[in-house]
Each structure stands twice: as structure tokens, then as C-alpha cells.
Amino acid sequence: MPNTPRDTAATGTPRVEIGQHGLRLPRIGLGTASLGNLLGAVTDEQAVDTIRHARDCGIGYVDTAPLYGHGLAERRVGSALRDTPREDLVISSKAGRLLRADAPRDESQYADGKPFYTDVPAAGPVWDFTYDGVRTSLAESLDRLDMDCVDILHLHDPDDHYKQASSTAYAALRDLRAEGTVKAIGAGMNRTAVLTRLVENCDLDVVLLAGRYTLLDQSAMADLLPACREHGTKVVVGGVFNSGILVDPSPQARYDYVPAEPVVIEKAARIQAVCDRYDVPLAAAALQFPLAHPQIVSVLVGARSVAELDMDLGLLEVVIPDGLWHDLRASGLLPEDVPVPSGPLATGLERTAR
Template sequence: MPNTPRDAAANGSPRVEIGDHGLRLPRIGLGTASLGNFLGAITDEQAVDTIRRAHDAGIRYVDTAPLYGHGLAEQRIGDALRDKPREDLVISSKVGRLLRAGAPRDESQYVDGEPFYTDVPATGPVWDFSHDGVRTSLAESLDRLGLDSIDILHLHDPDDHYEQAASTAYAALRELRAEGRVKAIGAGMNRTPVLTRLVENCDLDVVLLAGRYTLLDQSSMADLLPACREHGTKVVVGGVFNSGILLDPSPQARYDYTPAAAAVVEKAQRIQAVCDRYYVPLAAAALQFPFAHPQVASVLVGARSVAELEMDLDLLKVVIPSALWHDLRASGLLPHDVPVPSGPLVTGLERSVR
């Protein structure tokens, strides 16, 4: 019987079994949107140094997508990891957008007229959830990564493309899994309604959920997480800081990539006040919170520099007293039925973090 995350923590294992094809997912992964120049350009050297430091620290799971920097993140991962043992790594990428010259402007990738990704290659994303589009996307990702296989392949943001994603794209993913081209298939999104439908109607091994299971927002407990439990689908959590508000809940904070509403800022500040009473950084509580849910297999950190990565590694080591979680529940800041951590995290990084 596959280990659940709770079993993994109990027996000291830093990996969780995903699907039925021999994939064991590390409890900590590196998300790479920021390494693709999300909300600000960084150099190739800075990106490569960050990925290599993550590997030195024991992080063996890296998530990416063609969208991230219009291929830039995948290229930088390939440059950083080309000399590392492939059998020790878990690499996930996504399908649903092909990068093409002359692509029409996608307004979902802009805020206040400014693009999310800056200083990126000229090719732009074009939606394509067709059978051939999925296979083409995988081949192009492998070329940018310099790899001959990817471990997990996700449908990426099919909110407005459910019918095609659940039919032609899913059929292609299922074939790739059966052929052994990928070990696990899933979907990655930051909203739960369509993701829940995909879990209910497709045989997905794992989903990547960004921002909807965090210390600030547990809305996925109403639909997605119960569906994942029923169907045996594991969950990777991203966006644990909700675009930065759980790092610094100032009035200027962002939530879901845009300026946060006053009510959201006020709630985040109340959570911070509870953390302050226990001398626990808000960011540490935010990073450690998702691990307690039994469906959560792994949590992504999204560092854009070595300094940010070192901060994340330090936050994982913070010991959080059980009373803090009790007070968050008692204050109405967490539901009483939400799982909360108990004891030190088992991440598999303890011997590598310096």
C-alpha cells in the first residue's frame, strides 16, 4: 500500500509514492516561475546558481512549465542540472501552451498593462490542448531541458478549456504514461472548480494547486481536497505565500499577483500577530502549514535567488509550537477541522541544509 504523507513523516521517509509507476516524490520541490523572470528579470547566472544551490541543499524535485519565461525557466534548469544524476531527480513540466513566434497577446498574462514575464524570448504562448499539441509540447520541453524524459506532466491552467483538456489532452497524457514516457500525469492550476472536475473525471495521479491551500486560504477543502482523497490523487502545493502577503502583510502587499484587498491584508495581519506572540516568523508558519494535510505530498518553494532559497531553507527548520496552531483556530483564523503540523517536519533536507 502506498505511503501517505502522514506515513512518510512517521517512518522518516522524505518521499511519497505517486501513482502506480514507481514515482516517489520528494516532500520539498523548487518552483521555477520566478526563475523565468516572473515579475522581474534575473540573469541566467542567478537562476542557475539558485537551482544548483537547491540541489546542493538536497532538493531533488523541480517543477517548471513552458510558460515560465516563455521557455527560459526550462532552459535554465537544463543548464543547471545537466551534470547531475538524472535518476535522483524528479522533473515536472506542463502542457496546454505552445511557444510560437507571432503569438497573439494573452491578456491573462498581464496586470495593469504590464506583462508578468519580462525580458523573455520573443516567442509567446498559444493555447493548444489538442492530442498533437500535448506531444509537441512535451518534445519541445525536453529539448529545452536537455532531457529525454519528464517524470510528471501536467495540464496547465485549463480553466477555459475544460472540454478539450479532459478529452484530447487527457488522452495524450494517458498514452504517454502507458508508453512510459512519463511516470505520472496531472493538472496544475490556481483555481479549484475545473481542477476538481478533472480529478473526478480523469485518472490523474497528482495535481499542483497554487494559492488555494495556504495559511490564508483553505478554500480547496470544500471541493478539491475531498475529491483528491476519494480518487487517490496526491496534491502538490505551490504559492504558499499567496504572492507575498504571507511574507509581509503590509497595505501594499499583493495577493494572487494583484494588490490585496483591505480585508485580506487585515486577516493576514491578524495571523501575523498570533505568530508574533510565539516569536515565529509568519513566513515559517505559512511554509510549514500545508504539509499536515494527508493528501499533500509535496510543497514547492519559489525562490528567485540563492538568498531567497536560504531564507526558505531556514523557515523549514523553525520549530512551531502546537499552541500557535491552537490559537489560530481559537481566533477563527483557521477552521477547527483543518489539519495542522505536529512536531518537526520530515523533509529529507536536514542533513543537507547548511
């Protein structure tokens, strides 16, 4: 099947409009979970340097959340961007968890008894999808960010809280948008079923999907992406490396933050073998792949250092032959109908020397 034609939202246009309030989203953004000490500690200095370097390279879109480092990521974003004109930035954060000193242990944030976030403040996340809880969460995020507004507010991981997320929490988002407090509203998750229901039943401008539309996993094509197209909801994609396995599919690779199963490693290794035939880094194909889908307006890179960010930006510059995508389809590693990139990407970014 020939490449699916790409509309304006997928041709590398530096900014794409989402919602009805004049918000234009860059094609590349910076995700900050890693800068909140996900799977390893990052110093304040390293985090701030990385965020500022992203800004200096033209990345004007930063996504964060209270969960990321139990407030660390938001504080580091605020510190790094304090002197940046607000009109030059698109900032998104999330609601659905409040950080409280007496929070019970959340087992969803642990694997094999070890927390995903290390060396974090004592206040932990407590679920709260009430109307007041969402507004309180935003107020507390703004305090940590030292900003007077965010542009996008997402409901965060409401997998087991659909009833409240689609009622009281959504009502809070809707009112915040109507008041002009935020320009766009959405939801951010790494599973598609509840996210699809939210798109179908709530008026969301954008969703943030992590890990379910990647070179390894295109499961969002079955439900979420068609729903978003029908309802005019744009999609931001994160987790394009599936926790690192699409950088290095070694036996020690992680997938969805935990050690990968052998069958997943085997598939990633087969994808890498095709990339090797064309002398294309696996990570370059993984980073560029989602941008071909017409519903996807932006991809987040989750760099945890200046060097890692420069590596990611270099991957965006790799020209990938059409034959690589053909071979992935022919070998059954990509569906026949999946959109794939064609030609060099235009991201609107300018890399700076250090």
C-alpha cells in the same frame, strides 16, 4: 479539535510514492516561475546558481513549465542540472500552451497593462490542448531542458478549456504514461473547480495546486482535497506565500500576483499577530502549514536566489508550538477541522554552507 493524525504521506517522509510506476516524490521541491522572470528579471547566472544550490541541499524535485519566462525557466533548469544524474532528479513540466513567434497577446498574463513575466523571449504562449499539441509541447520542453524525459507532465491552467483538457489532452497524457514516456500525469492550476472535475473524471496521479491551500486560503478543502482523497490523487502545493502577503502583509503586499485588497491584508496581519506572540516568523507557519494535510505529498518553494532559498530552508527548521495553531483556530483564522503540524518537520534535506 485535536490535531488530525497524519499518515505516512504527511509525517515528513523524505519521499512519497505517487501513481503506479514507481515514482517517489520528495516532500520539498523547487518551483521555477520566479526563475523565469516572474514579477522581475533574474539573470541566467542567478537562476542556475539557485537551482544548483537547491540540488546541493537535497532538493531533488524541480517543477517548471513552458509558460515560465516563455521557455527561460526550462532552459535554465536544463543548464543547471546538465551534469546531475537523471536518477537523482524528479522533473515536472506542463502542457497546454505552445510557444510561438506569432502568438497573440494573452491578457491573462498581464495586470494593469504590465506583463507578469519580464525580459522574456519574443515567442509567446498559444493555447493548445489537442492530442498532438500536448505531445508537441512535451517534445519542445525536452529540447529546452536538454533531457530525454520528464517524470510528471501536467495540463497547465485549463480553466477555460475543460472540454479539450478532459478529452484530447487527457488522452495524450494517458498514452504518454502508458508508453512509459512519463511516470505520472496531472494538472496544475490556481483555481479548484475545474481541477476537481478533472480529478473526478480523469485518472490523474497528482495535481499541482497554487495558492488555494495556504495559511490564508483553505478553499481547496471544500472540493478538491475531498475529491483527491476519494480518487487516490496526490497533491503538490505551490504558492504557499500567496505572492508574498504571507511573508510581509504590508499595504503594498501582493495576493495572487496583483495588489492585495485591504480585507486580505487585514486577515494576513491578524495571522501575523498570532505568530508574533509565539516569536514565529509568519513565513515559517505559512511554509509548514500545508505539509500537515494527509493528501499533500510535497510543497514547492519558489526562491529566486540562493539567499532566498536558504531563508526558505531555514523556515522549515523553525519549531512551531502547538499553541500557535490552537490560537489561530480559536480566533477563527483557521477552520476547526483543518490539519495542522505538530512537532519538528522531517524533510530529508541537508543544508550546505556557501
